[in-house]
Amino acid sequence: MSKHILLVEDNPTDEKLTLRAFRQSGLANDITVVRDGAEALDYLFCVNHHSTRDSRENPALVLLDLSLPKIDGHEVLRRLRADERTKLIPVVILTSSKEDEDVVRSYTFGANAHVRKPVAFAEFAEAARTLGMFWLLLNEPPPARGSVAHP
Numbered sequence: 184m185s186k187h188i189l190l191v192e193d194n195p196t197d198e199k200l201t202l203r204a205f206r207q208s209g210l211a212n213d214i215t216v217v218r219d220g221a222e223a224l225d226y227l228f229c230v231n232h233h234s235t236r237d238s239r240e241n242p243a244l245v246l247l248d249l250s251l252p253k254i255d256g257h258e259v260l261r262r263l264r265a266d267e268r269t270k271l272i273p274v275v276i277l278t279s280s281k282e283d284e285d286v287v288r289s290y291t292f293g294a295n296a297h298v299r300k301p302v303a304f305a306e307f308a309e310a311a312r313t314l315g316m317f318w319l320l321l322n323e324p325p326p327a328r329g330s331v332a333h334p
Contacts, residue, residue, distance in 0.1 A: 186319055187213040189242040191223040191259065192277075193251050200304060201246065201277070204311035212319060215242070220254025223247070224262060227269050241272050244318045247294075249278045249285055257288050264293035271325045273318055 188205075192198045198216055205214060217223045225231045227245075229238040245263070249256035256276065263269045276289045276297040289297045295318075298310060 186243045187215060187240075188315075188319075189223070189226060189245045190214050190216045191218075191220070191245065191247045191251065191256070192216065193218045193248065197248070197279075197300065200307055201311060204304070204308040205315060207308050208312035208315055210312070210315040210319060212243070212315070219252040220256065220259045222253075223251075223259050224254065227263060227272075228266070238268070241269065243273070243324065244314075245272055245274045246277045246314070247274055249276060249280055249289070257285075257292055260289065260292040260294060273322065273324070275314060275318065277314075 190198065190201055192201065198218075202214060202216075205212070215226065217226050222232070223245075226233045226236065227241070229236045247256045247259060251259070256278070260274055260276075263272065263274060270293075273295045274293070276285075276294045277300060278285065278297075279300045281299065286297050296314075298314065300307060300310075
């Protein structure tokens with residue numbers, strides 16, 4: 184199973200901070216960055232610009248911002264969870280939103296976690312390290328489709 188991360192982030196500063204935080208945490212996973220909800224769906228479903236991507240190599244983790252151009256993060260999450268090919272991919276909402284409604288909607292649509300972006304880089308780096316350690320090293324993902332016998 185692939186251990187790459189999909190980062191869905193439209194803010195260039197937050198993108199750089201996230202990539203830097205993962206590098207500093209010692210996690211060597213490949214990180215693919217897409218900058219809007221439509222491109223995230225194209226990537227995950229291997230269509231349009233991402234049609235040549237191997238659909239068997241889903242990311243081990245999706246870090247998803249909520250406030251995105253074209254299609255917002257909640258709609259991306261809803262579509263991911265509605266499709267058999269992507270419904271089990273771990274999705275962590277990584278957002279600066281402080282709205283309780285966003286937290287509730289994230290979990291309602293199937294987020295595995297909801298993390299508020301810390302303002303200070305040291306806190307952000309620690310959050311990235313903790314996320315990476317848990318989701319990429321400790322978490323036991325479901326087996327790849329087709330590798331489990333069904334009764």
